[in-house]
Each structure stands twice: as C-alpha cells, then as structure tokens.
Amino acid sequence: MAPFKLDNQHPGLAKIRGPLRLTWAGMWAESLVRALWPMLTVALLVLAALMLGLQDVVALDVVYGAAVVAFVAACAALVYPFRNFDVPTRAEALARLDASLPGRPIQALMDDQAIGAGDAASMAVWQAHQKRMVDRAATARAVPADLRVSRRDPYALRYVALLFFAVALVFGSVLRVGSVAGMVPGAGGLASGPVWEGWAEPPRYTGKPTLYLADLEDGQVSLPKGTLITVRLYGEVGALEVDETVSGLGRPADAEPALVLDFKVNQSGEIIIAGPGGRSWDVAMLPDAAPRVEIAGDPQVAALGEMSLPFAASDDYGVEAGEARISLDLASVDRRYGLAIEPEARPDVIVPLTMPIAGGRRSFEENLIEDFSKHPWANLPVKISLSVLDASEQQFTAAPSDMILPGRRFFDPLAAAVIEQRRDLLWSKANAPRLVQLLKAVSYRPQDVFRTETSALRLRRQIDRLDIRAKYGLTDDLQAEIADDLWDLAIELEEGVLADALERMRRAQERLAEAMKNGASNEEIAELMDELRRATEEYMQQLRRQQAQDGEQQQRQQGETMQMTQDDLQRMMDRIQELMEQGRMAEAEQALRELQEMMENMRVTEGQPGQGGDSPGEQAMEGLADALREQQELSDEAFRDLQEQFNPNGGQEQPGQEGDQQQGQEQGAEQQPGQGGNSIAERQRALRNELNRQEGRLPGEGEAAREALDRAGRAMDEAEQSLRDNELADAIDDQARAMDALREGMRALGDAIAQEQQQQAGQGSAEGNQRADQRDPLGRDQSSNGGESTQGDLALDDDAYGRARELLDEIRRRSGETERPEVERDYLNRLLDRF
Template sequence: MSTFTPNDLRNSMAKLRWPLRLTWAGMLAENLVQALWPLMTVVLVVLAALMMGAQDSVSVEVVWGGMILAAICFVMALVYALRRFRIPSRTAALERLDASLPGRPIQALLDDPAIGAEDDASMAVWRAHKSRMAERAAAAGPVKADLRVSDRDPYALRFVAVLAFAVALIFGSVWRVGSVAGMGPIAGGLADGPVWEGWAEPPRYTGRPTLYLNDLDEGPLDLPKGTLITLRFYGEVGALTLAETVSGRTADLPAASDAAQDFAVVQEGTIAVEGPGGRKWDVTMRPDAPPMVDVLGAPDVAALGEMRLPFSSSDDYGVEAGEARFVLDLTAVDRRYGLTVDPDPRDQIVVPLPMPIAGNRNAFEENLIEDFSKHPWANLPVKLSLSVLDAAEQQAETVPQDMILPGRRFFNPSAAALIEMRRDLLWSKSNAPRAAQVLRAVSYRPQDVFSSDTTALRIRRLIERLEIRTRYGLDDEVQDELAEDLWGLALELEEGVLADALERLRRAQERLQEAMKNGASDEEIAELMDELRRATDEYMRQLQRQQAQEGQQEQQQQQQGESMQMTQDDLQRMMDRIQELMEEGRMAEAAEALQQLQEMMENMRVTEGQQGQGGKSPGEEAMEGLADTLRDQQGLSDQAFRDLQEQFNPNAQAGENQGNEGRNGGQGRGESHEGQGQGQGQEQGEGEGQGQQQGQNGQTPEGGEQGEGFGKGEEGLAQRQQALRDELRRQQQRLPGQGTPGGDAARDALDRAGRAMDQAEDSLRDGDLAEAIDNQAQAMEALREGMRSLGEAMAQEQQNQQPGQGTAESDRRADNRDPLGREQGNNGPSSSDGPLSMGPGGAGRARDLLDEIRRRSGETERPEEERDYLNRLLDRF
C-alpha cells in the first residue's frame, strides 16, 4: 500500500500555486466588475455627451443641471462600489478551486485523522486516500471568473454607455470636454481672460470631416464652398470680436462681438478672431464644379417600340438626380390630314433619368429605357434635352437635339389606319368627326378587313360612341378611353388572335412583306422573322397531325414528284437565308425568296419520319441527335479540362499529364492535342443530323475538321461551343411532343442547356476555363434531363397507341405480343430483350441507369480508371 508523507503534501500544495493565484485574480476581476459597472456607466455617458458637444447646444442652466445630476449619480455609483467590493481571500480562492474538482481533494489533503492515529492499518488506509486526492489535485486548473452582471443590469445600460462612448470617439472631439469648465458658476479659466471655440463644417455631400478651429494654427485654410463656420465666444462681451470676408454678407450683419457667430463660406478671404488668444486664417475656397451630362448616341429602338437611350453624366461630388424632356417640334411636323389643325395643349414629356444603385455617381453611363408607343407624339419629331442636378443644386442641361419620338410601328394596313385615327383624336378633339368618318370608311366592308365578327362589332360600337360624344361634347376622360380602345383593336389586328395555323402563317408573311416595303429597322425585321418561324413551326405540327389522322403518309409516298417535298431543315435554311438578305439590305432578293417560300408552303408536305430515313420516328431521330450533341459536349468539356490542366503544368508534353484524356496514345472522348486524335464522334453510325456528320473524318457539326479546330486555344473551343449551340437550336425547332408534359419538360431542359452553352462560350472567349467547365457540366446535365423527359413522352405516346390503329410499327408490335398483350421481344417468348423480361417499368429503369452512367462519366473529378470503364459501357450499350 502506498504511503503519503508531509513532504508529499507540500509538493502537492506547491503544484497548486499558479492555479490558485489565477483563480484569485479571476475572483478579484469578478468583484471589480460587479461593483464598478454603475460607476463606469455614469463616467462613459458623461464623457460621451461632453465629447459630442452637448454642452454647446443647450443653455448654461441645462448644463449646470446635468452636472448636478451626473454628480449625484457618480456619488451613488461610488457608494454602491464601496459597499459591494471586497478583496477575495486566499482561503476563498482555495475553496473555489477545491469546489471545481471532484471529491474536493484539496480539503482532503489538509484534513487530519480524528481517530485511529495509533492504528497502523487505519493510517495506511488514510495515507492511501491522501495519495489518491493528491493525484486529483494535481489536475487542478484555474477557475474562470463569472463577469456577467445581467442580473444586476437587466436593461444593459453598460452596453449603451460603451456604444455612446465609441460613437463619441469616432465623431466627437476630446478637446470639447474642456469647454464645460468655462460654464461653471466660478470659471477658473476666466481669471486668465476670455476663451473661444470654432468649427468648420463642410457640406455633407463633400464627405469631408468637420474641423475644430482651436486645433488649427494660423495660416492657409482650404475649405469647400458652402462650409458652415461656427464660432462661440465666452467671457466678457467685447473682449473677443470677429472679422471675416468669406461670407459675402453686406446687410443684416450681426455685431462683431456677439457670442454666437454662424456664416457660410461663399468666397475666398480671411477669418480672424481678434482679442486674447485670437487667430487668423487665409481661406482659399474649393469651388463646386457644375455637373455634366451628354447623350452618347442615337436611341436604340426595339421592334415593339421600346427606346434605349445611352447617356453619361459626371460631377466632382456626385450627381443627385436627372430628367429627360421631350418637347414637340411643331415646326418639323408634317401638317397633313389630321395634323393640319392646331394641337390641344399638352405638357411636355418629362421622365427621370436612371441613376446608379450601387457605387458613386461621380462618373457613370446609363441607359434611359422607356416606351412611348401610346403617347400622341409617338413617331413625330420632338426635341430632346437631358438635365442633371448635383447636391449643391447646380444644374447642367444638354443642347436640345432633334429626334423622332420612338414608337411601335404597325404593318397591318387596318391596324395602321386605327393607330392614325387614334393619333388624330389625341392630337385635337376637333378631329373627332373626321376620325369617325374615316373609321366608317375603313369598316365599310368588315368581312374584307376584320377576321372575326367580334372585332367588327367592337369597331362599330366604338364609332357610334365617338359620334355620340362628338355631338354632345368630348371630354378628356372619354378621349382617353376611346384612344385605349383603338389601341387594343389595333394590337388585335396586328398580332392576331387566330387559331388556324395556316392563316397565322399567311398573316406573318404579309406583315414581313409590309415591313420590307416600309423600310423597317433591323430589330423589327428580327421580331417579324421570329414570328414567321413560330407560325411556320405551328403550321408544320398541324400538318403532321392532319396527315396522321387522315392516313395520308402512304399515299404521299406513292405520289413523289407530284408535290413538293420539304423538311423542317429546308424551311429553316430558307428563312435564315431570307433574314440574311434583309440584314444585308438586299430587299428585292429577300422579297423574291419570301415569295418562293410562300409558293412552297402552299404545296408542301412533311417528310419528317417517313420511309427513306431508316424507318425511324421523329422521336427516335431527336433522341439520337441529342445523344450526339451530349457526346460532343462531353468531348469539348474534356478538351477544356485538359487545357486547364496545362495552365498549371505548362511544360507537360504528350501523355505527361496524369489523367489527361485524349493525349496521343489515349482513348479520350475529345480530340488529341496534336489535332489527329480519335474521339468518340468517330464511332457514330450513319444516322442523320450531327451524328451523320461525325464520320471517319472527325468533322464538327458545321462540317469543319476537328483536328483543325481543336487545340487552337480558347477561341477554337469557343467556336466549337457555338457550333454545338447552333446544332442544339436546330434540334429544338424540330423536337416532337409539343403540348405533352414530357415534351414541354424536354423543351424547358433544352432551353436551360442552351443558356448554359451560351455562358460557356462567353467564358471560353474570356479565357475563363474553370467557369466554362462548370457551365458545360450544367449544359450536359440539362441535356440528360431533356433526353429523359423526351423518352418519357415517347413511351407515353407508344402506350396510347392501340394495335391496328396507329403506324406500321404499332401493328408490328401488336403482332409480337403474347395472349396477355405483353411484348415477347425480338426472339420470341424466351427472349431476354423484351419488356416482359425486364419487369414493370424496366424500360424506365434502363433509361435511368444509362443516364446515371452518362452523368458519372462526365464528372472529371472521378478516377481515370472508373471513367474509362464508364466510357466503355456507353460505347457498348
């Protein structure tokens, strides 16, 4: 049994020396905080008030009252501190340290046995007990002090005092504390003479700090224009006087000996405090330059009339606000027809200029975006002027410049007539009778002008209302209501609400022809071309549905040569050619090409999905095209990843970068660095579309050589990315399944993929390979999601087809079913490739598995061996 001697006790207590001292120090800090927090709160609050100059903002009586209150609070806090504060004893510290240990070992070490001192066995047990207690005491550490006083300060007054003092340190001045000495009933400072204080406060918009003049020596003083000078004289009246020439005041001048002096700096000069302790400064004024504003160019007008006007503005301290004014240039108006009469008085157009939301406004460029299509002055000459204002209320204005107020143009003749009558009606109320007559003439034969009886009835009611109001008086409210009705009717005639796709297609072609005749802008041409593309796509889908319902495909296959065949790709190429001709200004050739397109559309039949294309349905072709696009995008992403690796290892040669797929001798999905490697695109079959173009020659979707385009830096990668984006756009235009949930989901996913490809192209052109790889990964994920949604739509369509009522493929599948209606596979009932062997939902699970393999193969952070294995699975299945 171990023994415990008095020497062991001394050693154990010696080990507790520093933990005991630190515990005692913590108890001392704890007592100080708990006793002195009211006193420190009072001191910090009083100092903060004096440093912020509160004594200079109130009367002397209030200052005296505050000093008395502060003194009472100080005494009470001091009494509280004296009563609460106690210096902790060593015994108390030892007690706290002992209480923090299990079993209170320190007290056990100091105890002596009460009985059994003569019994050796009992003493042996006692010494063993002390030995264990000594081991516990050796692990003692200082006890943390409890500095919380929230139970004594429930309203957190101490934190309020600390915050006020911090604000005073930042925005106040320590020198202001001394000014309170001269406000007492017996001012010791006055025995030596009068005193003064002064401040120079620049305007807030300059961002310059306030200057305490007592801290400044005599000499030059540079102040911004508008700086407020505040001076206070204390002591005998007349002992201190002011002499200044910076305010420019000539009338109602206060006496030079007034105790309070306030004035602003508006010119250069001097400021002098004359008398005991006076000073003099030579003030140089920093002028506030007026703002500047300028129009950067002609307004950019969108197809629907929205205007984008670029402008720039600057100021030395920042522009506060601005506005644009449009004034009708009556002398430049072509005063014909409804514009021959004098216009009704109308206020000028005033719109605020947009200001930067973040950052400074010292110099910036912005765009004024407005739509004035509904304004009576739309498409009429106006004078434009921009004006801006700075914080000093200085204004700058541009020279008025002539322009045509942008507005929407209407190409439908009936819609244009309604808009012209609307303009005449808003131009002057005296035009109301003439407008009613013209509208009656336009609607004389409604069946030749309006496409529906509802539209004809609305225009007839509007004419009657206009004639009645003209007879009994036309007020402003009715004038605005009639103008709004005319606008709605014109939009209906221009845009159309027709449900028939062929009629909408013809209307889009007519609008485009009118636009070419009237010299429409590029934006309007682009908008009308988009409308023509949408109408063509809708007409193609309607024609396909009609052919499927009437069973005309077999008959049309036997009548080749009797009618013109066109695919959707042919239509897209023709419309691209028309748009290109119009953008080049070759309107005659564009009109001729548009006429040829109209003639072809009259005798067109759809060839997509017919025999001669390998017997594949539109859905299967779309899936193959998307798979090719996904594979090419994967190869492009690998190429970008390899280039990114070489940025961190520029000395790498062929094959030196570990995990660098596609190097010479490797089997990467992309291209070799030397431009002669083989990618996955070479393993494509002879399907149509992009996969057909990627044959043994390794061509891109645009027909260019991969070996030539790859490996030429980020610009070459950007061109490949742009080619992929164009190919995806063509695939979107002929994507089947519109109107179905799966088809719509596939289109949404491909839209996201297209946006990610655009972002990847921009990143590649900027040289940001890491960002480009992230965007390419998003594009691939969206492509996979689109393929999955399209597959679900195709599966749903196949389930909806009944045997013997659909296509030949449906009839063939109907013959290959067992007596229970289940497909048997290609090799009979025992085949393992039919849905029967896969179980319920087997096709969906197979697609999900294939999508998961594609996703994992595109994750570049996976090991090279795993990705090679996944790629071999994709090549096989």
C-alpha cells in the same frame, strides 16, 4: 501583499503554489469589481456628458443641478466600497482551489493520521492514500475569477455608462471638458484651455464628414461650397471675436458681439478667431460643378414602336433627377393633306429620365425607354432636350436635338390608312369632315379590303359617330375616345384576330413581306421574324394535334411526305434573316415564298376516309376551351364596369350639345357604367351550369381534370355572388381563380387523352410503336411522355402571352397614375401582386 507561504506539512503541496496565487489574485479582482463598479459607472457617465458638450447646450441651472446629482452619486459610490469590500484570505483561496479538484486532495494532504500510526499495515494504506492525493493535487489549475455583478446591478447601469462613454469617444472631444471651468460661480476672466468651439458641416449630398475646428491647425483648409460654419464662444462677451470673409456677406460695424455665429462658405477667404487661444484658416472653397447630360447615340426602335434612347449624365457629387422634354418641330413637318392646317396647341411631352437603381450617380449611362406610338406626334419631326438636376438645385439643359419621334409602323395598307386619319384627327378637330370622307372612300367596298366583317362594322361605327358629332363640334374627350377606337381598329387590321394557326402564320409572312418591301429597319424586321417563328411553331403544334387525332393508318400514309425536322425549318428561317441583314431583299423574298409554299403543302386535311368523329375527351376539351374564352370575356366586362364605377363621367359629352336620336341613344348607352352586374351574374351562372355539363363528359381517366374543374366551379359560384353584391373587385379575383383552374383542368385532360391514344397505338411491333410515339408529322421528337404539348391548348387567343404582357403593362401604367382613386389603385396593385 506579503509573500504567500504554505505550511510545510507535506512536500506535495509545493506543486500548487502557482495555481493558488492565481486563484487568490482572481478573488481580489472579484472583490474590487463588486465594490468599485458604482464609482466607475458614475465616472464614465460624467466624463461622457462633458466630452459631448452637453453642458454647453443646456441652461446653466440645469448644469448646476446635474453637478449636484453627480456629486451625491459620487459620494454614494465612495461609501459603497467600504461597506461591500471583502478582503480574500489565504484559507479562502486554498479552499476554492481544493473545491475545484475531485475528492479535495489538498485538505487530505494537510490531514494527519488519527489512528493506527504504529501499525505497519495502516501506515502502508495511509501512505498509498497520500500518494494518490499528491498526484491529484498536482493537476490543480487556477480557478477563474467571477467578475459578474449582474445581481448587484440588475438594471445594467454599468453597460449604459460604457455605451455612453464609447459614443463620447467617437463624436465628442476631451477638449470640451475644459468648458465647464468657466461655469463655476465667481470665476473671473477666461477659463484656462480652449474657450471656443467650432464645426464645419459640409452639405449632406457631398458625403464629406463634419470637421471639429479645434482639431485643425492654423493653415489652409478646403471646404465644399455651402459648408455651414458654426462657432461658439465661452467666457466674457467680447473677449473673443470672429472675422470671416468666406460668406461674402460682411458684418455690420455696429453689430453687437455674439456668442454663437453661423455662416456658410460661399467663396474662398479667411476665418479668424481673435483672442486668447484663437486660430485662423485660409479657406479654399471647392466649387460645386453643374451636372451634365447628353444623348449618347441614335434611338433604337422596336417593331411595336417602343423607343430606347441612350444618354450619359454626370455630376461631381451625383445627379438627383432628370427629364426629357419633347416639342413638335413644326417648321420641319411636311405640311400636306391633313397636316396642312394649323395644329391644335399641345403641351410639350415631359418624361422622367431613368436613374440608376444601384451604384453611384456621379457618372452613368442609361436608356430612356418609352412608347410614343399613340401620341399625335408619333413619326413626326420633334426636338428633344434632356435636362438634369443635382442636389444643390443646379440644373443643366442640353441643346435640343432633332429627331423623328419613334412610333409603331403599320405595314398593312388599310391599317396604315386608319392610323394616318387618326393622326389627322388628333392634329386638329377641323380635320373631322375630311376624315369622314376619306374613311368612307376607303370602306366603300368593305368585302374587297376587310378580312372580317367585324372590322368593317367597327370602322363604319366610327365613321357614323364622327359624322354625327362633327356637325356640332368635337370635344376633347370625344376626340380622344374616337382616336383610341381607331387605334384599336388599326391594331386589329395589322395583327388580325386569327384563331387558326395556319392563317396566323400566313399573316406573319405577309407582314414580313410588306416590311421588306417598305424598307423597314433591322429591328422591325427582327421583331417580325420572331413573330413568324412563333406563328410557325403554333402551326407545328396544330399538326401534332391533328396527328394525334388521326388513326395509325393515316400516320403511315403521311409519314413519307411530311418528314421535315425542326432543325431544317430553323435553318430556312435563319437563312431568310441572314439574307435580309445582308440587304439581299429579293433573295429573301424568294426564300420566304418557298417557305410559304412548303408550309402550305404540309397542311393536314380533315375528314379523310376512315377518320371518325372526335372522342368524348376531345369534345370535352373543346367545351372547356369555349368556357375559358367566355370566362375571360366576363372578366373583361366586369373590369370595364369597375372602371366606370371609379370614373362615371369619363365618357360623357359636354352639356348643351344637341344631336339626333341616334346620337342620344349612343350617348345613353355609353353612360351606363356599372349597371350590368346582374346580367353578368346571370351569364356567370349559365357558364357554371355549362361547366357542370362539360364535367359530366370527362372520360373515366380524367380524375385530375375533374378535381381542377371542381375548383373552377367553386370559384365561379363565388364570382357570381360577388357580382350580385356589386363587389366587382372580388368578382374579378374569383374569375381569375376560375380561369387558372380551367387551364389546369385542360392540361390534365390533355395528358389523359395523350396517354389513352398512346395506349391505343400499341398494336404492332414495339420498335414501330416507339418510333410512332417519338416522331411527329415533321419528324421531330415529342415530349418524353409521348403526348401532345399543352401549350397549344393554352393558346386560346391569338397571342395569349403577348396579350397578357399588354394587360400587365397597362395595369402598371394605371397603378402609377396618382389622379386615379385610391381604391382603384389599391385594386390594381393587388392584381400586380397576384399575377
């Protein structure tokens, strides 16, 4: 291009020479890009296809057809520039630069004065105008080139070609382009350049990349065991040969030459490609070591029987899965009493090992957490063996270890006796007559051994069932059913069904004392100590509620005798736990007795002189608590009916067995699942009416509670309709919403009652009232609003939170059982998502 020169019409134009040249160069770039983009697109597409080796994986006819299409496209791309290339001129560049400046100063500098050339005033104005244009032109900057061709390429073919070429650069090779030379018709001999290709693809689980053999120089190479070697030969058949000793299979002498060879690396050896351009490698096989696993410590057992067994596993590429196999060590069992006879055959217990969710699996430590308390082998000697598997199906099984299968320990003597007979029943059905006799002896005088009549009746029912059925032989289903009932009875005897907080605290103290006498483990004692803390806290809440019901006079009478802070109580419990951990059980028992006596002396008596009846708000609170309990019972019954719908034959006996009339009636009662829907609906309707009555007893300030009860009523109406339509799953959801609304209403009502009592206690000095509001009978600070804690009202069952955890665990367990119907597991998953 000739040097660009400006006319010397005005000295000011010399200042724009640089921006003008850059603008002109940008216009040339625009013209070239707009004219040559089809040629670049075709070139990138063809080169990318050749680099990826597509010509080697498709039929030869397809290659020829693609070559014709590429040739036509290349011709069109060559014609396109001649028809669309525009040569930019100096004038166009000057005009574009001038258009980028305000007022077009360059054009003004190139103009001449048309009139008034002889007038001094006109000349002065013209010169001033020219000076301003010079200053404005001096600010000129090069105009950027517009390289967009989107209007000429609406389908973005240029970007497709660029992406295709980038993929070829990453996954392809320039050396593959030469293979197309051997496809030319009439080409004789081998084509120049490489005439073979090869890949070494390690197993995916190793995480190692695929190697392109043409990129490897002759010499030694290390490959993992199981690496797949693929070699492709091009040109005349037999011109190249492949010899290898890494597969260990050998090659028959009469085998015909092949153009594609696949084999795996099973041992160290050589790979030789003989012929023009051939290579050879000494392959060192990297062995795949078997995984390893071992028990890393003694099992840790919680008070409720959950076992946590630490283990360590490792593998060179990562452990895929593992399992623990538990078998009964019959030789180590103390064969006395119910264990003297031969046990029934039971399969080994197999549980999967916990694998890490995050991080690698090459070396890790985890814990096997399971609860075997209900298993027949609980608290019996067993052998446990851990095994792991890696991705190459290699398995390692550790040597069996001896241990006592952890299970829940029962400290109540009667509960422990029931559990022992349950174990004997599961040991062998032949123990049934002996079990009946022992249970009859234990329950001969129920008033002396049972705390409640309900527990005695439950045991008597199991004895009668077992006595009747044992005469005709027990089935497996009946054996499991009676064992489950005995387990539930033992839990009831161990933990009790205590609604009163003081009795619950006494029970926790008794269990802790029994545990110390029986030499319980530190973990069990710690768990029972936590239970005692919770029971004591509930008792404190009962004291606070009683104080709120008492008048101010009684508060003053009790103020001097019940001033023990929460810190004092905490220090006493910490002292007891410290003595137990140090092994000083005698001192710990003495301190526990002192704590029990102290708590007994703190009981708040009822019906003292001057104490009136319950207020309407308190009566409404009691009524709502009863409604919540009944709603929970209705929901439990609906859930049991739903289970029976999915498994109607779960509790039936084997046909052909005959019994007396009592047996037939009992079995008939057990085989009526899902038919109590209408009766539950009627009870739901009655509960709805009772809620309306309770709502009318709310005090005037209970507006928030009234709104919550309205929502509970609507949910009860929907639950009733679902029950009548036999839509049990929807009914349970509606009942859950009703219980949530009832709890919210009780919390709101409790706040309203506390606020009313706080206002009534406002007689007297402000300082005295403030102290009375901020201190409970034990001298502790209450909440900021001076009201009672709503947690006591929510604890409507013996252990609401513990029971909720048990329900959630049971729902999770059942949702993971694949043998259950799909609709039942869907419903259980919806329950988990909701709660």
